[in-house]
Amino acid sequence: NAGVMQNPRHLVRRRGQEARLRCSPMKGHSHVYWYRQLPEEGLKFMVYLQKENIIDESGMPKERFSAEFPKEGPSILRIQQVVRGDSAAYFCASSPSAGHEQYFGPGTRLTVT
Amino acid sequence: QQQVKQSPQSLIVQKGGISIINCAYENTAFDYFPWYQQFPGKGPALLIAIRPDVSEKKEGRFTISFNKSAKQFSLHIMDSQPGDSATYFCAARRGNKLTFGTGTQLKVEL
Numbered sequence: 001n002a003g004v005m006q007n008p009r010h011l012v013r014r015r016g017q018e019a020r021l022r023c024s025p026m027k028g029h030s031h032v033y034w035y036r037q038l039p040e041e042g043l044k045f046m047v048y049l050q051k052e053n054i055i056d057e058s059g060m061p062k063e064r065f066s067a068e069f070p071k072e073g074p075s076i077l078r079i080q081q082v083v084r085g086d087s088a089a090y091f092c093a094s095s096p097s098a099g100h101e102q103y104f105g106p107g108t109r110l111t112v113t
Numbered sequence: 114q115q116q117v118k119q120s121p122q123s124l125i126v127q128k129g130g131i132s133i134i135n136c137a138y139e140n141t142a143f144d145y146f147p148w149y150q151q152f153p154g155k156g157p158a159l160l161i162a163i164r165p166d167v168s169e170k171k172e173g174r175f176t177i178s179f180n181k182s183a184k185q186f187s188l189h190i191m192d193s194q195p196g197d198s199a200t201y202f203c204a205a206r207r208g209n210k211l212t213f214g215t216g217t218q219l220k221v222e223l
Contacts, residue, residue, distance in 0.1 A: 004156070033209070042119075042202055042213035043157065056210065091156050098209055104149075104156035 004094050004105035012111045019079040021108045025094030032075040037089040082112045116140055117205050119214025126221050132190040134217045136203035143205035148188050151200045193221045
């Protein structure tokens with residue numbers, strides 16, 4: 001039973017480029033959460049999605065960041081026009097239903113040069 | 114605003130000793146308090162969790178103590194082992210959103 005999968009594991013982008021991070025939830029899970037971890041800090045909630053719906057995006061920066069979880073395929077976190085401050089580890093978690101345990105993927109480490 | 118405060122930032126314990134990590138929260142709407150263990154380059158893994166109607170939960174060498182009136186909870190690792198060396202995060206959940214502490218780097222020395 002595969003866990004939460006994220007790719008790429010490492011991503012390097014120059015300032016101004018776009019970053020696309022992908023997350024495939026555990027089998028049977030239809031709820032996805034994205035968190036960001038800055039160096040030496042805890043994880044910060046960004047967005048919570050169900051299939052085709054954004055449920056809570058209260059942690060998402062207002063500009064440049066967007067997320068989707070289409071009917072088919074992985075959830076995507078998209079960062080446009082990246083800046084150095086976007087450098088962080090981005091973790092995806094999934095759960096089978098609301099209020100259930102969240103299981104985390106290995107993360108994508110984004111470096112903006 | 115830091116809603117979950119965690120201490121200490123780092124901790125060194127001798128093998129066989131007890132590791133204790135403390136967390137305090139502000140929002141009484143939190144209804145679930147998990148602890149996560151994270152190794153370098155890996156995602157957080159759920160270790161143990163507690164609900165606020167319980168004062169203590171024990172799973173193997175790991176125990177959570179919960180003080181609802183003080184809005185504090187702690188993780189105790191008994192008989193600490195070098196393999197326990199990792200970063201530990203407390204968290205608190207409201208709805209579907211987890212709020213994490215800033216983490217404790219634990220090192221267990223031989």
